[in-house]
Amino acid sequence: MSHTAHIPSHRKPRQRASKSALRAGVAGGFLSTIAVAGAAGPAQAEPVTQTIEMPTIASGFSAAAAASAQATQQLALDMERQADQDAAAEKAAKTAKKAHAEAVRKDEAKKKAEAAAKARAEAEAKERAERASRTAERTTLSASTGGSGSSSSGSSASASAPSSSSNVSGSAASIVAFAKAQVGDAYIPGGTGPNAWDCSGLVQAAYRTAGIDLPRVSQAQSTYGTQVSLDNLQPGDILYWGSAGSAYHVAIYVGGGQFVGAQNSGTGTVQRSMDYDRPTGAVRVL
Structure with missing residues (x-):
């Protein structure tokens, strides 16, 4: 067979x-x-x-080509993304560097401003102290006026005067004359003359003309002698600013409500009225 x-007959042969x-x-x-x-x-x-x-097998090649193209595109995207990240990182680094430089600049500016403010404060403090030195330089008769003033007070001061001072009037006149003669000299911190002074250096040198050796610094000078009222001053008295024992400035009272002092580097040694900057206290050595 x-x-x-x-095969059934109903199916086509x-x-x-x-x-x-x-x-x-x-x-x-x-x-x-x-x-x-x-x-x-x-x-x-x-x-x-x-x-x-x-x-x-074209379909296989087409799929492979498509996969290859997709991989290439993905690689390009990855490279582009990496480039963007690198650019962003570089920009961030530049920004951080710039910010750091700006911070350093501001810090330096702040320090300079603080130093300038401190210098101004010190200059103002010395300026207040120098106000007792300039006015008497305008008159050539101040020395003689101071001498007569000192002679009238010689008897009252003799009790407390050091033994090295036999003539109070003459000593006061000598001190005042010396101080006035230095008006116009430069101010230098630590200066002791002959053409440049600081405040206590000038006072010490002036008293040395009268044979009196004062301490070198203003703090000690403000307690050397007898404390006196500012309403009862005599030529030759030592004026001080600040508290006794810790004064930051000293000058010499020259009579007529004026004083001579080495103030600061901007003004030098000057003569001024006490009304310009009233001192804290005074001591009498003569």
Whole structure:
């Protein structure tokens, strides 16, 4: 019996027998030829030889190309992203460097401003102290006026005067004359003459003309002698600013409500009225 006799009659006879197509995909689009034998009829089946052109694997290449393109695009995106990150990091570094430089500049400016403020405060303090030195320099008769004033007070001061001072009037006149002679000299911190002074250096040198050795600094000079009222001053008295024992400036009272003092580097040694900057206290050595 024929091997196709079992096929039901309602089905169409197989015009084309089973065709076995052996497909082998080769990446270059190779062609494969396969001989397929099929039964054409129920009994007599002649072998049929058919040449089939197998499709090339273009789809595989297309997928690979698409994947390659996608990978290339992704790589380009990654490189672009990295470049953006590098640029952002470089910009951030420049910004941080600039901010640091600005902070340093502001800190230096602040320190300079603080130093300038401190210098101004010190200059103002010395300026207040120098106000007792400039007015008497305008008159050449101040020395003689001071001498007469001192002579009238000689008896009252003699009790507290050092033994080295035998003539209070003469000593006071000598001190006042010396102080006035230095008006116009420069002010230098630590200066002791002969052409530049600080406040206590001038007072010490003036008293040395009367044979009296005073302490070197204003703090000690403000307690050397007897404390006297500012309403009862005599020429030659030592005026001080600040508290006794911790004075920051001293000058010499020259009579007529004026004093001579080495004030600061801006004004030098001057003569001024006490009303310009009233001292804190005074001591009498003579």
